[in-house]
């Protein structure tokens with residue numbers, strides 16, 4: 103099992119290198135790990151997996167009911183959703199099938215709902231149903247006044263995006279894939295990557311660099327797509343708000359995207375967002391006063407009680423939008439290169455299907471993958487409220503009292519869980535990484551009570 | 566497993582420990598204090614400076630915390646640390662967990678003394694990036710005084726209340742420099758002596774009528790953008806920012822029980838409240854006095870534990 107964070111890189115050539123350890127790159131690595139004959143590596147610029155768009159999204163496992171019918175995205179989202187739901191159950195990734203309501207707030211939106219229901223049918227999603235006003239308010243009694251009706255999409259679920267990426271990466275590493283962190287690829291040419299940590303040789307290159315996929319694509323002489331980061335700001339509300347909402351409350355989509363939603367999270371919070379702002383700067387992950395004001399105005403209309411609760415976190419993610427209304431997955435067999443571009447707002451849901459599609463494309467274009475095997479399942483620590491957490495498990499505490507010793511009180515994270523995360527296959531590179539693995543410091547006090555104690559455990563483990 | 570006590574106090578800070586000491590000394594029966602931290606004492610544990618105790622017997626925060634614990638213990642109260650009260654198991658019963666596992670504790674009276682904390686950056690909706698180097702005073706004091714951790718080198722303090730000046734002291738004690746205190750108020754909310762000492766002797770600028778508009782920097786904080794009331798903005802270079810004061814009650818248990826909390830009492834008979842929970846932001850001495858009042862309320866005829874000493878349980 104090899105995860106490196108510094109020092110020299112292997113000089114022997116790999117068969118495949120995946121650039122980018124987001125949810126997509128990690129899923130591809132996991133898929134490649136099924137082939138024990140392949141020497142595979144993932145190289146990631148940052149100090150952890152899932153630090154790009156994959157850490158900062160709305161965490162919905164979509165059905166694909168509103169995708170562009172016939173597109174590659176529609177197909178991979180549909181397939182991916184089923185695969186990920188099954189994988190989550192096997193791996194202990196928290197998922198809650200809460201369902202979504204597309205709420206119509208005016209006559210025009212109400213008139214659009216039947217068309218959306220038809221679109222869902224064309225996307226092979228048959229469970230969407232129109233709901234009248236009374237049914238809607240019966241399902242969501244805290245909804246703001248003035249809603250006229252809704253489309254109920256029972257298959258939409260919420261999921262933990264952090265555990266998903268981590269599960270893929272963990273499984274890949276345990277099956278022999280090398281993960282090189284802090285390893286930005288500065289330049290790529292056929293079979294050769296020059297990175298911050300020195301050169302790497304490989305036969306095949308897979309570009310899963312998210313926002314930076316277009317830059318690397320140009321290195322290899324392609325001008326296939328341009329990534330325009332589309333920022334989404336979100337506010338996470340205190341868990342006290344969780345009782346206010348039962349479903350994912352979606353707006354009726356507009357040309358700019360899916361619009362601003364209110365959704366529960368698997369951790370028991372409520373999300374409000376995202377905005378949709380087209381930018382030039384691929385590092386512009388800051389929130390803005392205007393964005394937060396706008397979200398709060400919209401949120402007050404959708405769920406007035408939400409604004410009475412405190413915000414636990416504010417964050418922003420960048421979608422890798424391109425000039426195309428679909429994913430851009432293109433193989434260039436003459437260069438032994440494959441680009442995975444434009445995985446913009448559904449990549450979490452589609453990740454397993456994208457991975458399968460990509461490896462299929464590699465094989466069709468000449469990758470000799472050798473025999474394949476079933477992967478040993480991974481079992482991830484549960485961060486979700488719908489499943490027992492360690493502090494709620496007398497059996498676990500009896501066997502190891504560290505699971506009954508709470509360190510982070512708001513999120514009820516035990517010292518045992520923190521210890522486990524620090525000793526895991528893909529350990530955290532920072533306190534933020536530890537938070538994504540355990541929720542420690544992720545609660546309402548933001549470290550007032552536990553911040554220093556958690557940092558102490560982190561620093562002790564790193565020596 | 567369910568266990569019974571006469572009075573259960575949640576929170577071993579100044580309020581809870583004072584209440585427990587009074588109750589145990591007045592024969593309220595078995596008085597048990599729970600605290601989820603590994604050490605009892607509450608916030609004063611990490612206030613490594615004077616100003617606690619009485620004028621005749623001045624103490625530092627940690628010494629005051631130890632004194633409170635000793636007083637409660639010698640009065641006969643039981644203090645259990647590392648035990649969290651999770652939720653209600655009944656009107657006068659709480660589910661708890663600790664290294665020994667789960668337990669339900671039932672009481673004739675319960676005092677909630679869970680304290681208050683400072684509102685952190687996110688809850689203040691301060692825009693910007695999410696870099697490392699963002700603190701509350703509570704975290705800062707623990708980092709420096711309990712764990713000896715390094716913080717940054719240049720800190721901006723948000724607020725100009727007593728706790729903000731304490732944060733500035735801690736920043737300096739850690740070897741870092743205070744860039745400025747920033748407050749939206751028109752003047753510092755402390756005594757003139759304190760404010761002038763900081764400004765003149767320590768040369769710490771105080772920016773009044775000024776808000777922190779944005780945090781800057783990727784990975785580590787690189788600065789904060791401040792905005793004056795007239796709309797002018799400026800950037801202060803710093804690698805640390807401390808959000809001080811703006812206290813909010815630590816009221817999870819009260820809210821889980823659907824209890825409204827008033828000075829001393831709650832909406833549920835037999836459940837009392839004291840300290841920072843009812844008056845966020847007041848001094849430790851005030852919290853201790855409110856604990857004593859809660860103890861008196863428990864002992865009054867309408868309180869639950871009055872005749873607890875007489876009515877022993879099997």
Ligand SMILES: Cc1cc2nc3c(=O)[nH]c(=O)nc-3n(C[C@H](O)[C@H](O)[C@H](O)COP(=O)(O)OP(=O)(O)OC[C@H]3O[C@@H](n4cnc5c(N)ncnc54)[C@H](O)[C@@H]3O)c2cc1C
Pocket residue numbers: 121122123124125126127128145146147148151152153154155156157158159160161162163164285286287288310311312313314315318333334335376418419420421422445446447448449450451452
């Ligand atoms: C606001 C928002 C809401 C969303 N909501 C949802 C949702 O509800 N459901 C859903 O399914 N999807 C959602 N998405 C989409 C989903 O988050 C993305 O599609 C997905 O995370 C993309 O994963 P990725 O691996 O392609 O990209 P990333 O996670 O960005 O990973 C790319 C990685 O490549 C690395 N990298 C880049 N350049 C280099 C280089 N030169 N060398 C080495 N490494 C490099 C980066 O550091 C990064 O880790 C949302 C996205 C956003 C922004």
Ligand SMILES: Cc1cc2nc3c(=O)[nH]c(=O)nc-3n(C[C@H](O)[C@H](O)[C@H](O)COP(=O)(O)OP(=O)(O)OC[C@H]3O[C@@H](n4cnc5c(N)ncnc54)[C@H](O)[C@@H]3O)c2cc1C
Pocket residue numbers: 575576577578579580581599600601602606607608609612616617648649650651678679680681682683702703706728731815818839840841842846847848849850852853
């Ligand atoms: C950073 C800071 C600096 C301060 N400086 C000063 C100062 O210099 N001088 C001064 O007079 N005052 C100061 N104060 C105010 C003073 O500390 C408080 O007024 C006082 O501590 C309040 O006492 P308390 O007992 O109500 O709460 P706390 O001292 O907060 O104690 C509450 C206790 O309850 C425990 N608890 C909470 N929930 C649970 C649960 N569910 N289960 C088990 N245990 C639980 C907590 O672990 C904590 O130990 C300061 C406050 C802060 C935040």
